[in-house]
Amino acid sequence: MVEERITRSSPLRSTLADLPGLPGCITPPRPAPPLAYITSTPPPEPTGNTISVNGFIRSVRKQKKHAFASIGDGSTLSPLQALLSPEQAEGLSTGIAVNIQGRHVACPPGKEQASELHALAVEILGDNDATNYPIQKKYQTTEFLRTLPHLRTRLPFNSLLLRLRSQVIAQLTTFFASRDFVQTHPPIITSNDCEGAGEVFTVTSSAGQAAPSDPDGEEAQQHFFRNPKYLTVSSQLHLEALAQSVGKVWTLSPTFRADRSHTPRHLSEFYMLEAELAFTSDVDSLMDVVEDMLKDLARGLVSSRTGKELLQARSSDWIQNEELGVLSAADLQARWDGLLASEWPRMKYTIAIAKLKEAVEIDGASFDVAPIFSSGLHAQHEHYLAKTFGNGGPVFVTDYPQELKAFYMPPSAEQEAVADGPTVACFDLLVPDVCELVGGSVREHRTSELLKAMEKHEQLNDVVRDGKGKDAVEDASLQWYVDLRRYGSVPHGGFGLGFDRLLLYLSGVTNIREVVTFPRWPGRCDC
Numbered sequence: 312m313v314e315e316r317i318t319r320s321s322p323l324r325s326t327l328a329d330l331p332g333l334p335g336c337i338t339p340p341r342p343a344p345p346l347a348y349i350t351s352t353p354p355p356e357p358t359g360n361t362i363s364v365n366g367f368i369r370s371v372r373k374q375k376k377h378a379f380a381s382i383g384d385g386s387t388l389s390p391l392q393a394l395l396s397p398e399q400a401e402g403l404s405t406g407i408a409v410n411i412q413g414r415h416v417a418c419p420p421g422k423e424q425a426s427e428l429h430a431l432a433v434e435i436l437g438d439n440d441a442t443n444y445p446i447q448k449k450y451q452t453t454e455f456l457r458t459l460p461h462l463r464t465r466l467p468f469n470s471l472l473l474r475l476r477s478q479v480i481a482q483l484t485t486f487f488a489s490r491d492f493v494q495t496h497p498p499i500i501t502s503n504d505c506e507g508a509g510e511v512f513t514v515t516s517s518a519g520q521a522a523p524s525d526p527d528g529e530e531a532q533q534h535f536f537r538n539p540k541y542l543t544v545s546s547q548l549h550l551e552a553l554a555q556s557v558g559k560v561w562t563l564s565p566t567f568r569a570d571r572s573h574t575p576r577h578l579s580e581f582y583m584l585e586a587e588l589a590f591t592s593d594v595d596s597l598m599d600v601v602e603d604m605l606k607d608l609a610r611g612l613v614s615s616r617t618g619k620e621l622l623q624a625r626s627s628d629w630i631q632n633e634e635l636g637v638l639s640a641a642d643l644q645a646r647w648d649g650l651l652a653s654e655w656p657r658m659k660y661t662i663a664i665a666k667l668k669e670a671v672e673i674d675g676a677s678f679d680v681a682p683i684f685s686s687g688l689h690a691q692h693e694h695y696l697a698k699t700f701g702n703g704g705p706v707f708v709t710d711y712p713q714e715l716k717a718f719y720m721p722p723s724a725e726q727e728a729v730a731d732g733p734t735v736a737c738f739d740l741l742v743p744d745v746c747e748l749v750g751g752s753v754r755e756h757r758t759s760e761l762l763k764a765m766e767k768h769e770q771l772n773d774v775v776r777d778g779k780g781k782d783a784v785e786d787a788s789l790q791w792y793v794d795l796r797r798y799g800s801v802p803h804g805g806f807g808l809g810f811d812r813l814l815l816y817l818s819g820v821t822n823i824r825e826v827v828t829f830p831r832w833p834g835r836c837d838c
């Protein structure tokens with residue numbers, strides 16, 4: 312065996328995941344024949360060939376005659392074990408980045424890993440201050456790890472969550488493209504709060520104000536954009552404009568809400584997947600798109616290496632933290648099966664309230680907030696409905712009370728004789744634990760009805776009559792939205808899905824602060 316410490320720098324190549332029979336960051340030194348790929352379907356046997364591996368030392372165990380190092384590069388959950396001589400292992404400790412060249416061989420039966428790397432040469436690519444390195448192999452609380460968002464993604468499970476995010480985005484892109492949706496980039500800085508969906512962040516500039524001598528006066532001078540602007544709380548209104556140009560549009564955009572919310576399901580900055588469809592006038596067709604899309608994602612996940620690793624993580628001791636989820640592998644698999652279940656129930660809001668009341672009166676269920684038509688569904692109610700009626704999967708609840716919903720939602724197609732009040736053509740998709748995952752509706756496309764609704768909703772008091780019998784919007788911030796109805800308006804509708812919540816649900820993680828790499832919530836925006 313040639314034992315040599317390499318001093319020249321060797322080119323960095325691909326990842327362990329390329330290694331036959333292994334997860335992770337490995338390629339052969341040229342001119343060796345290319346190695347086969349990925350651990351799935353079924354893994355090719357280790358060839359005994361010499362290969363070159365780049366990665367980080369997850370742990371190292373030094374014995375008299377040998378040392379064992381676990382090498383990970385984030386491309387797989389399981390590390391690659393390298394067998395080193397004591398000389399090769401000199402100076403190696405957790406966190407150091409290395410290149411190891413060695414023979415990739417099968418392990419004898421009974422070993423935890425199927426293959427290992429017999430090192431021929433080791434090169435340190437990046438040293439590590441091991442004494443102070445905060446990421447340790449021992450148990451570390453999620454709260455502690457949240458103080459290190461720049462380092463915690465090196466943990467194998469956190470790397471897996473990054474790969475899950477990437478895979479889901481790729482699949483969504485394919486799904487929408489296959490259905491002729493156009494992907495768009497609506498603005499992040501907006502002039503209104505969409506629907507009063509939440510508190511807004513106001514945009515200011517360190518460059519000071521706008522033009523020093525703005526002809527529009529002092530107010531205009533005070534603001535970079537001449538009047539207050541905000542970070543978007545939803546791209547919906549802009550998507551409505553684009554849907555009337557190209558038919559069907561979608562986006563996955565950063566979204567901001569300044570609510571002082573500390574729940575495990577809310578963040579101040581998150582990604583929302585939103586879609587808008589022109590020439591659509593019923594909620595059922597919108598729910599069909601949502602159902603098809605999530606089923607497509609679940610199918611892809613189940614058959615992917617990421618899916619297998621998510622299950623593997625739960626069937627071993629990878630996940631020690633409660634915040635990362637207490638679900639077993641079987642529970643997580645059942646969640647995915649629930650998404651794939653034949654048809655998701657669709658239930659009207661009035662029925663949902665009746666069922667919740669029944670649960671209290673007949674089955675003795677207890678909720679902190681009583682189910683009442685005018686109070687909406689609280690997280691506990693949503694969880695109960697999904698758990699009880701979803702057959703392990705989601706439930707759609709449709710036709711919520713008008714007074715609880717945004718101004719742009721038109722009356723329900725069939726107005727039931729509900730003594731409690733009118734309802735609107737909308738839906739929420741509810742799943743166990745995570746609760747509301749998607750919300751959508753038909754949009755009011757008739758100018759006069761829209762203006763009436765805008766007037767009625769007090770948060771939009773920028774709508775006035777101009778006194779000449781014509782409708783007008785005093786504050787130009789929503790004039791453009793009304794214009795969409797004036798100029799060739801068609802029935803349309805859409806939905807918004809909390810993308811990080813979706814990852815929470817698919818991964819079985821409990822707190823949204825774990826699936827977002829650099830999470831922001833009130834009081835916390837670390838780096």
Ligand SMILES: NC(=O)C[C@H](N)C(=O)O
Binds near residue numbers: 506508544751805807
């Ligand atoms: N695009 C959507 O329908 C999402 C909706 N505007 C919301 O913020 O919930």
